[in-house]
Amino acid sequence: GAVVSQHPSRVICKSGTSVKIECRSLDFQATTMFWYRQFPKQSLMLMATSNEGSKATYEQGVEKDKFLINHASLTLSTLTVTSAHPEDSSFYICSARLHWGNEKLFFGSGTQLSVL
Amino acid sequence: GENVEQHPSTLSVQEGDSAVIKCTYSDSASNYFPWYKQELGKRPQLIIDIRSNVGEKKDQRIAVTLNKTAKHFSLHITETQPEDSAVYFCAASSALRNQGGKLIFGQGTELSVKP
Numbered sequence: 001g002a003v004v005s006q007h008p009s010r011v012i013c014k015s016g017t018s019v020k021i022e023c024r025s026l027d028f029q030a031t032t033m034f035w036y037r038q039f040p041k042q043s044l045m046l047m048a049t050s051n052e053g054s055k056a057t058y059e060q061g062v063e064k065d066k067f068l069i070n071h072a073s074l075t076l077s078t079l080t081v082t083s084a085h086p087e088d089s090s091f092y093i094c095s096a097r098l099h100w101g102n103e104k105l106f107f108g109s110g111t112q113l114s115v116l
Numbered sequence: 117g118e119n120v121e122q123h124p125s126t127l128s129v130q131e132g133d134s135a136v137i138k139c140t141y142s143d144s145a146s147n148y149f150p151w152y153k154q155e156l157g158k159r160p161q162l163i164i165d166i167r168s169n170v171g172e173k174k175d176q177r178i179a180v181t182l183n184k185t186a187k188h189f190s191l192h193i194t195e196t197q198p199e200d201s202a203v204y205f206c207a208a209s210s211a212l213r214n215q216g217g218k219l220i221f222g223q224g225t226e227l228s229v230k231p
Binding site (some may be wrong): 020032041042043045046049093097103104105107108109110 | 147148150157158159160165167193201205209217218219220222223224226
């Protein structure tokens with residue numbers, strides 16, 4: 001149980017276009033999901049906390065207008081990278097928690113974004 | 117907010133030797149400390165975790181120790197095997213609602229086990 005599905009696994013896009021990444025909890029309802037970004041040979045950096053039915057909470061330094069997060073249902077959160085640029089190329093990975101009080105996170109398989 | 121420091125950044129050991137990775141955290145409210153193994157291009161895999169009410173936990177060749185007073189925790193891998201080679205991350209989070217349950221990661225340790 002506790003499977004998190006993330007799509008697409010890899011995307012290549014042109015500079016200036018927008019890319020949407022989906023994160024789904026397949027067998028549980030996730031009131032909270034987290035989005036991370038990971039550059040090559042670096043750590044996972046938390047971008048934002050996505051709460052179902054409310055606005056996402058962004059970490060300091062993350063542009064909320066560039067990285068749009070929507071968590072409209074208990075099983076789906078999306079991250080849209082708007083007007084992507086080469087410096088946005090990175091590995092994006094989502095995670096979800098079963099419920100408040102259960103600290104364990106379940107990770108999606110990640111999305112490798114390459115912006116040309 | 118929470119800050120997690122991890123050392124060393126790279127670690128090379130001979131097969132059969134032990135490996136130790138150390139982390140420190142800054143927020144005394146943190147109470148959950150997982151360790152992840154990540155292979156290139158893959159999702160992090162939870163290998164062991166410990167909560168603040170426990171000082172040590174062991175699972176076969178893997179053990180984690182926690183010193184709440186000093187705010188540091190360590191991963192110990194015994195009898196290392198080549199398949200243990202990967203990047204290992206420590207992390208910390210707080211169950212407090214005003215902390216949002218965020219999991220903050222250390223910088224990672226690239227472990228290489230030489231046959």
